[in-house]
Amino acid sequence: MDEARARDVLAAAGLTRGGPGEAALLALGENAVFAVGDLVVKVGREAALLERAERELVVSGWFAASGVPAVRAAEPRPRLVDGHPLTLWHRLPDPVRPAGPEDLAALLRLVHALPEPPFTLPARDLLDGVERWLRLAGEAVDPADAAYLRARRDAFAGEVAALTPHLPPGPVHGDALPRNVHVGPDGPVLVDLETVSADLREHDLVVMALARDRYGMPAEEYGAFVAAYGWDVRDWAGCAVLRGARETAGCAWVAQHAPTDPAARAEFRRRVASLRDGDREARWYAF
Secondary structure, three states: OOHHHHHHHHHHOOOOOOOHHHOEEEEEOOEEEEEEOOEEEEEEOOHHHHHHHHHHHHHHHHHHHHOOOEOOEOOOOOEEEOOEEEEEEEOOOOOOOOOOHHHHHHHHHHHHOOOOOOOOOOOOOOOOOHHHHHHHHHHHOOHHHHHHHHHHHHHHHHHHHOOOOOOOOEEEOOOOOHHHEEEEOOEEEEOOOOOOEEEOOHHHHHHHHHHHHHOOOOHHHHHHHHHHHOOOHHHOOOHHHHHHHHHHHHHHHHHOOOOOOHHHHHHHHHHHHHHHHOOOOOOOOOO
C-alpha cells in the first residue's frame, strides 16, 4: 500500500474527497497515518490487520480507565474499507517539545505496573510479522536473503520461548521508543498502541538497548532512560536473544517497503549483510 492507495481508502470512507490537501500524511509503515481535521486516521495495509486494530481500540479504553496517559479513540470499532482496516483517533495538541528517554521510562513504569486486563492480550510475538513482511516484499528482495531471515526467525523463536525473565511478566507497550511518546501541554502520552501485549517486560527495554547499539542513540540518552526506569536490561542474561529476535523482525519489516522504495531496498540489504556478518555494531537507519 502506497500513499495514493491509502488516500483512496480515506475517500472511500467518506473522510475526504480525495484531495491531497485535506489529509496530511504523518507516517507510512504498516499503517498509513493521516491528520484529517481534528482526527488522526490509521489505514492498515491489509484486512489481516483488522483484529489487531480492534484490540488497539480496546487497549485505548483500558488505558483511559487505568489512568495511563495515551491516545484516545474517536470511534470504538474499526471500519473495514476496501479491504483495509481503518481506525479513528482524537488528534493530540501540537507537541510542546520532543519526547525524551525519561518521558518514555515514566510511561513504561505505569504500563508495567498494570495488572492483567479484563480481556485477553496476545503474547508479544516479535517474529509473527516476518512472513507477512517478506510476502509483501515479493521479488523486490533477494530470495536468499528472505530464506536467511526465515531460518533466523525459526531459530530465535525457540530461544525466546525458553527465556527466564528478570522482571515479572505482564502488559507491555511492545514498541517502546520515544517516537511513540507525544509531549503535549498536559504532559507525555503514549501513542501507537497496536503492539500492546502481555509478555516479558524486558521486551520494552530491549527496544531502547537496540536503539543505542544500532540506531545511533547517544549513550547519555540511554543512560537517562535506564536511570529513570531503574534497571538496565543489558544486565540480563536473555538480552542477546531478545535483541536478536528483534533485529530479525526489524530487518524483515523494512522489506515490505522494498517494492516501491529504493531506499528501503538499500536499507534491507544493509541490515541483512550486518546480520550475516555477525556485525553487532553496524549502523542501521530508521525507516
